[in-house]
Amino acid sequence: MEELQHIHPEPTSFIRKWVFSTDHKVIARQFLWAGLLFLAFGGGLAMLIRWQWAYPGEPVPAVGSLLFSGSGGSITPANYNSIFTMHGLIMIFFAITPIMIGAFGNFCIPLMIGARDMAFPKLNMLSFWTFLLSQCLVLASFFVQLGSGAAGWTTYPPLSTNVGTPGLGQTLVVAAIFVTGVATIMGGLNYVTTVVRLRAPGMTYARMPATVWGLWLTAILNVLFVPVLGSAALLLLLDRQFGTQFYVAGSSAVRGGGDPILFQHLFWIFGHPEVYILILPPWGFVTDLVSFFARKPAYWFKGSIFAMSAVTILSAVVYGHHMFVTGMNPMLGQSFMTLTLIISVPAELLFLNWLHTIWKGSIRLTVPMLFALGTIFVFGLGGLTGLFLGTISTDLYLHDTMFVVGHFHLTMAAAAFLGSFAAIYFWFPKMFGRNMNQTLGKWHFWFSAVFITLVFCGQLAAGYAGHQRRLFDPYQYTFLQHLHPLNRWTSYFAFLLGIGQLPFVYNFFRSVFMGTKAEMNPWEIGTLEWTLPSPPVHHNFDTIPTVHRGPHEFANPEVKKALGRDWIGQAEELPKTEKAPAKPAAAAGAS
């Protein structure tokens, strides 16, 4: 391994150190800043949506006169369509992806597998700058005449063609999606290769932390399915700019026209793996964190790895459940429903393993642990609501209602969001060499978890009552008028959720610049990154370690006897035999 990873001299100039750096740790921080910035942006857009539903047509306080000067400070229907479109796109592609996959993928993978950097450091740098370009394209789209994209994040044609949504804004947005896809594929390629090729001696796949598993499986999905989004976007761009007829149908069709459903197939063949792309890293984080902070081995770790891999493999074949009401062949619908129900099984297994891990543990409710438990809570809720949507008959009623919105916000937004914060609070000491304030962290957690639950349960309730999504003014419909108070309260909780992020913003900035110096291993964890200084030096490991055991070796009596503590490092030498026999079956079946 040493011969594969030469120790290069550290860069000295400011530009090479902090701007055009090939150091995965620097690139990770770059992705983190870029992602957090757009997270705030996307969150702001969400606040606008909630304002409109609480007080339809009323001028938005504070920012209204600035943003919507043409309409006296209120949001117009056209604005509203852009707002919910860009909220979705920004959150998925330009906030959560860079934070979880760009930042933590980059930071954690080499460190946790015992490598000095990624397999292709220059490609890594290129992926960040490509990503930044895509963010610029998104920003640019807001300043063009007809506004930004407005066809929903799902960008269905014909609405998203130049017939449905003319103007440069939508084109820029589709181009931004294409460019960010390129950046993602570059990153994914790097992650997959790095995990396969640069694991330290003794670091078998079974000994890799779940975090690496989650990020690696995500990278595999990215590499295979983002290109499909790329084609969908490419064909849409061709239709918009070059007059091709892939998706244009109806009265604008030439010679029979294209097929809007083609886009839906291509989009969801990407789109369903995408939601697993967004959840596999948090699943990885949670699997590790609940073990770390229950001070107990991860229960049936191989089962969890198997579950994550099974979900990865099945992810592409369930996509049709997004298209049940497009008029599909019932037999096809049946197959998609069956597969969708089946894919819930590995997820169930993962939950059981998490619950068993914390049971009879010695739980420390640290901030990362709180966020990990919160992730389990919201994903449990969200995941269960998925059953209603994966089943055809119930989906006939619930499709395109707020129930869907509540479902995916709980599973995708809430779980990824809470999971990302778990990761941020957990690795902050190692990333920045300083500690975050834990009290503020706990406030941040409770505020976030409580209001997230309230907001998205409010959406579930609205959807249950039949409330459609993407409505500028829902109260045009008689059957929705009575839901105005529900929507208003959901909005209040959303505003409080937004305000609840302020302790984090303050904490994060303050800690980066003025936090107390972090120790090497503040959480007392055995994975390899905690054997390095906080933050690690440029080349990470002076000598590549040799790994002897898995990442969740806690509460081992042999270790307690030999070392006087409840944990042992993955590469640590144990004076006596390494593995204690597992306790007899009586303890193992406790539940």
Added chain:
Amino acid sequence: MQRKARLVKAAATAAGLLSTTHVGAAPSPEPGFGLPRDVSEYGHHIDWLIEVTAVFTALLFVIMVIWMLWACLKHNEKHEADYDHGESKHSVKTALLLSAVIFFVVDGNLFYNSTTDVFRVFWNHDSVENNPQAVKIEINAHQWAWDARYAGPDGKFNTKDDIITLNDVRVPVGAPVLLQLVSPDVIHSFYLPNLRVKQDAMPGMINRLWFQAKQTGEYDIGCAQHCGVNHYKMKGTLTVLSPDEFKSWAADQSAIGARGYDPKDNEAHWGWEWRARN
């Protein structure tokens, strides 16, 4: 020519509104939370499945939360952690068994009921196609309104005696209603919350939807697919009439339509020959 057709359309709508007998001027609001009123013959299948699954999933969720709370309270840092990798045969078997039980009970119930409901009822358009009592309506969903067309006494669409309405679908109670949905511009979705069904209107395709109402009254028709700036305003009204009221309304409308018929108005002939697929 087109202006005349539009005036006639407007007159028809006005006449239609005036000729409503003892129904209210608009759908009545829904009371409370939960599922909206169900006025369909078969919607209760969906309601039942949603409610039963809700009970199952709520139960599972509550168990999970209690488990987590108990663990956090009782197995805190004072408790000594159990050294268990959970890899024994017993542990693995328990985990798999538990997953299997949940899967077969909850998912199995969903699978079985959805399959029977969808194939026997909701997507069984052919059975309605062959039902002589069925009322057939062509819906042209466009930005941002619903045009509806009935075949009229001659039973053929796109002819002189067609009934054409705007945002106004009237059906007799107790009879199956079969819709064919098209769109000339973007994707829309015809949604009847009080009958629990929806289907997309896809440009370039003809989609089908059927339902049967079991109660008279007025109900909302919604658009359930983002279709542009006025998506939120694309609302229609479904009026369920008694069979006699429906017959007289249809006869009146057909006569109005025939009077205003202009064979040269291409735009008004948006209908198509009914595609009975078998």
Added chain:
Amino acid sequence: MGEILPYRPPRAREEWTAYLGMVIFLASWAMMFGSLFFAYGMVRARSNEWPPADLPSLPLVVPAINSVVLVLSSAVLQLVLVALRRGKAQFAGPGLGLTAVLGMVFLGLQITTWRSLFDDGLTPQGGPYASVFYTLTCFHALHVLVGILALGWLCRGALAGRYSAARFLPVRLWTLYWHFVGVVWLAMFVTVYVV
């Protein structure tokens, strides 16, 4: 660095890493081309007649020649690899150059095909049939172009003596790329032109 590098078997560790990177890179492109073929399949399945009656049908002769050209070029490139492995680095430069030239022949023939179809009335704006045809072939041609540029660069390096039996990783990587491009062409030839 001046020292004589020991002969390393082709599966040296660093090379495997780069090779894996190229394989994954091509897997991504395969998925993208796969999606385009999927689009082609859907468009064709939906249409009543293919090709549409009033549009020019696609030629067969020139694309067939193109297939031969590409297969030949892949063969030449594979021989370059064999030569390098056997220590006959002097053949690398000319071989790479020949492959690049064959690639240019392919492009040239493809351009004439497009020209003639365009003149016959098949324009990209001419509906789904034209859209699919031009998109698939243009996208593939772009990949051929990138390959030609890479081969040209490799050729220059080979003529300057950069590659030897001990180190010819870039040639290996781009050979894989070139074979990939050839396979995609063959799939396209069969599904678009022949069937």
